[in-house]
Amino acid sequence: MLLRLAxxxxxxxxxxxxxxPMSDRDKGIKILALRHQLLVLQHQVSKPSFTDTxxxxxxxLLHHLPIDKLRHLLLLVGPDTILR
Incomplete structure (x- = not known):
């Protein structure tokens, strides 16, 4: 597990x-593409399985964000799961 984390x-x-080196526009496009891929995955996978890592x-990555921001993120798990 430690090797995987490293x-x-x-x-x-x-x-x-x-x-x-990416411009803000390029980063925005990449984020939108990743969000779209997450939406597609959410429609196909009933329940994702996450390892401890x-x-x-x-x-x-997410513990510094306020709860209201977490609720607006597109995640495979709910914000309450992150906070637990």
Whole structure:
């Protein structure tokens, strides 16, 4: 599990480095495309299964956001699940 967490942290760090040279317009388009893909997945998958590592990463990314912002995000899990 620790190895998986290290791998995910490294891949996310590289993903962040790829975003740095992108313009705000390009980032916006990428976000919209990702949101659309999430909508498609939500219609196809009844209940996603997350590993403990997946949960840690989600909480690490989202725990600083206020609850009202969390409620407006398009997520595969509910904001109350993140807060628990």
């Amino acid at each position: 791998y995910l942290a490294a891949t996310n760090a590289f993903a962040l480095l790829r975003l740095l 997946d949960r840690v990463i989600l909480v690490g």
